[in-house]
Amino acid sequence: MKPYVLVAEDESAVSELLLYNLRREDYEVAIAADGEEALMMIDERAPDLLLLDWMLPKVSGIEICRRVRATGVNPNLPIIMLTARGEESDRIRGLDTGADDYVTKPFSTTELMARVRAVLRRIRPGLKEDRITVGDIEIDRVAHRVSRNGEDIHLGPTEFRLLDYFMQHPGRVFSREQLLDTVWGSDVYVEARTVDVHVGRLRKALRQGGGDDPIRTVRSAGYALRAD
């Protein structure tokens, strides 16, 4: 049975890309356009996870959160709250809304997906690949660790997401633009060449764990992870 995810958000701020990724990882997805609809759907369709926009018409996200915890059919329903950067983000942490996790917009899809997996794993253990191994590289999403030939490798957040993405599609070539879209997020603007630098850093880090360069440069096309 697929995990059932309810996304409640206004103004389609939550990107299509996110929905795409949710479906891609085999979640059933439903969307509620406002708070009222969300509450109804929570009752009727008993989702396994709630992605909740902070700002929501009619009934705010935080109010939904409270009601679910207080009176919901399933008071333990996992909730991930989406908040705009700065938008009371500090106060949020103080409030005891009962959300399981917060993500600040603009967020990287990869990162949010990781959190979704993490939250769902708590209630449905053994859900999805937490670990991927390609060649001699191993990545552990839960522990946020990477190793090569058993040796631990430290990566910065961006490098981690980059490698994570590569490892989900070994062998496939991605253009700089694609990587920016998915790894950085479609809403941020950074130079395409920045990808080069991060690939370089990732390479350097991976080098220390083993031998040859696992990332292939495809001139005038992009980069790919060697699919061993």
Next chain:
Amino acid sequence: MKPYVLVAEDESAVSELLLYNLRREDYEVAIAADGEEALMMIDERAPDLLLLDWMLPKVSGIEICRRVRATGVNPNLPIIMLTARGEESDRIRGLDTGADDYVTKPFSTTELMARVRAVLRRIRPGLKEDRITVGDIEIDRVAHRVSRNGEDIHLGPTEFRLLDYFMQHPGRVFSREQLLDTVWGSDVYVEARTVDVHVGRLRKALRQGGGDDPIRTVRSAGYALRAD
């Protein structure tokens, strides 16, 4: 000539991601916001494929479908219908709207792209497979790799495109001008003899992976890939 795809849909239910993917796979894309506009554009711009939302303002998708089949300039215009889950989905199949394919929302972009390819392939064979094998040569577009008899072969960007093009039409002879137009692009001006040089380089590269020359020179006409 790129396949020309007209997307008709309301409320941006069709994701940006889809548009992005369509363009990425080298389709020309146009968007119609309602049924009326769609009908106009179908007449004026003669698309090769129609992605049609079931629900559409002014003139419904199903009505458009019927009109195209009955009175359109091109009654065989391939049509893929997008329908919301459950939304009369059963009845649809019974109705003889004449769509070539149905996709139920929410749909996976990957899946839809596959169907788009499938439908277009029917009218335009050899369109864009991810992998092609001709004789002992194999080309993988996604991974951007070429191999002969299993052995990897490195090609420069232009050589790759050249081989790619040849492999889409094995056996067919192309003049230097044709190759310049399609492989280089109709907007650049380079000497015709340049093709010779690149064919030479391609030959040299392919030689290392196997035996005989897979490219046939047709004197005073052009080149062709041997269709084994």
Next chain:
DNA sequence: GAAGATTGTCACATAACTGTCGCGGCCTTC
């Protein structure tokens, strides 16, 4: 709030790729 990490850009070096030439060989046509 300070030390340490991380990030996005630049600038520059280097490697990879391109388009043209020109020479020489082969084929075709008389």
Next chain:
DNA sequence: GAAGGCCGCGACAGTTATGTGACAATCTTC
């Protein structure tokens, strides 16, 4: 069999794409 067209290919100089160290701005962490 000679002339001329057509083609293969090595050489080369000009471009373009990529790798990488440095740096300032931010963000984290304690």
